Amino acid sequence: MASATLAAPFGIVCGAPVNFGADPYTLGIASGCPRADSVILWTRLAPSPLEDGGMPQTPVDVEWQVAEDEKFARIAARGTERAMADLAHSVHVEARGLQPDRIYWYRFRAGSAVSPVGRTRTAPGGPKPRVRFAFASCQQYEQGFFSAYRDMAARDLDLVVHLGDYIYERSWGSHHVRQHGVGIPTTLAEYRNRYALYKRDADLQAAHAAFPWLSIWDDHEVTDDYANDRSYTIRDSVQFLKIRAAAYQAYYEHMPLPASARPRGPDATIYEHYRFGDVMDVLLLDDRQYRSASACVNGGRPTWIVPCAERIEEARTMLGRAQERWLDESLGKCHARWTIVAQQTLMAEDRRGADDGDHYWMDGWDGYPNARRRLLDALVVHRTRNPVVIGGDRHAFFAGTLKRDFTKPDEPAIATEFVGTSITSDGPSETATRKAIADNPHLTFARGDKRGFATVEVDAKTCMVGFEVVDDVKEINSNVRRLATFVVEDAVRGPKLI
Known part of the structure; x- marks a missing residue:
């Protein structure tokens, strides 16, 4: 979006004047965390981003300014935020006093440099006919272009939910179309540069500028398949927590997050509850920071294995006890038509039969089955209306149902689940997804050969989900089309392919 003309001029900035030799808004602008009366506005001053x-x-x-019109003739809120070096000159503005369910435009100025204009929207505060959003994950920069975001930015959406792996710390895969150019980040400066590389992408910037985002991380924002303070690639937990602190700091500096999410060393709170009128509650979860160590792998990489007894120990947790308590309390406050549980990965059981026994993926919920059972029990106890779990991570589309005991095909479903494929990251083989369907009757759809994202529209009667796919992620201007459409009806558990 182009810079606006100064129809409503900025005020006089106090303090030392600043002049930039180059555009300081190279990483774009963004908004996030919409409430009925507020939204977070973000930018980072970075004239030399790398x-x-x-x-x-x-x-x-x-x-900063928030306006009711694109020309900024009617200013709704304004103020000044100090960009500090210890936060990489990023700003996280909480623009308050806004009207519910309202489109606004916003911009920044530092010295004489005026940012591009972004569009955002507050959450509805009461009755709302419908809410439309997209969810996405897993955008390995080298493996493809972000044409999915170009398509997303042109849609009529209320928000975007990002479910993790916003950056990748390492190179992998084949047929790269662009390069990280450097090795694996371990310091704050290196993580900052990795985010800057990704955020320079024009299509990603367009999607940020078009809608408010809700964001959670997964593993690659730090390092592959880590669990709490354990990493199979960095065995020294003290060293790893220093790296995690740098990674969490860089994540906060580059995302439209509230001050409550600012890290404290290697710790940060990103789980949160957002309400969208009477039609939708969204619960964002963090299943990386607090989870028990991966079971049955003796400190090695969690992978597909025949599990040991450790996997089913009751004490094992995916969310940590404090977050489990928070989730239980939050479910008691969810009174909207639909409750969206937004987390990182496939929650349904994904058993893979083999000659030596059933294999399970230890890095997912199958490595923590009793933690999954406790979450599903909480949905039942609170009689959560129309729970829908969304996830990413697996680089494949999945649709299915969630139940307390997946070995009982006739047991009633507790929730509906949809998993989106990756924006760019290479996916599993057709053989693997066919086996997932064959071995798991609660999974009704699986495709891993396409990259893209998912769209959701919820109203009083239905939740409509579209799986949107990029024709060729290796082509920068590739088209996007609908692969499959599902409907979930009010008071019915499970997706119907239409």
Whole structure:
């Protein structure tokens, strides 16, 4: 979106003047965390984005405006935020006093440099006919272009939900179309540069500028398949927590998150409850930071194995006890027509039969079956209306149902589940997804050969889900089309392919 003309001029910025030798808004602008009366606005001043931003150590005052119109003739909120070096000169503005369910436009100014204009929207505060959103995950920069985001930015959506793997810390896969150019990040400066590389992408910037985002992380924002303070690639837990602190800090610096999500060393709280009027509650979960160590792998990489007894120990947790308690309390406060549980991966059991026994993937919920059971029990106890679980991580589309005991085909379903494929990251083989369907009757759809995202529309009667796919992720201007459409009816558990 182009910079707006100064129909309503910015005020006078106090403090030392700042002049930029290059555009400081190279990483774009973004909004997120919409409430009925507020939204978070983000930008980062980075005239030399791949050189740790290229900013001096001094703070810079950044003005911001929120308007009811694109020309900024009717200003709804304004203020000044100080961009500090210890946050990479990023700003996280909580724009308050806004009207519910309202489209707004926003922009920033630092010195004489005015940002592009972004569009955002507050959450509805009461009755709402429908809510439309997209969810996405897994965008390995080297393996494809972000044409999915170009298509997403042109849609009529209320928000975007990102479910993790916003960056990748390492190179993998084949037929790369672009390069990270450097090795695996371990320091704050290196993680900052990795985010800057990704966020320079014009299609990703367009999707951020078009809608507010809700965001959670998965593993690759830190390192592959880590669990709490354990990493199979970095065995020293003290060293790993230093790396995790740098990674969490860089994530916060580059996403439209509230101050409550700012890390405290290697710890940060990103799980949260968002309400969208009477039609939808969204519960964002964090299944990486607090989980028990991977079972049955003796500190190695969690993979597909015949599990041991450790897997089914009752004490094992995916969310941590504090987050489990919070989730239980939050479910008691969900009174909308639909409750969306947004988490990182496939929650349904994915058993793979083999000659030596049933194999399960230890990095997912199958490595923590009793933690999954406790979550599903909470949905039952609170009589959660129309629970729909969404996930990513698996680089494949899945649709199915969730139940307490997956070995009983006739047991009633507790929730409906949809998993979106990756934006770019290579997916599983057709043989693997066919076997998932064959061995797991509660999974009704699986495709891993396409990249893309999912769209959701919820109203009083239905939840409509579309699986949107990129024709060729290796082509920068590839088209996007609908692969499959599902409907979930009010008071019915399970998706119907239409």
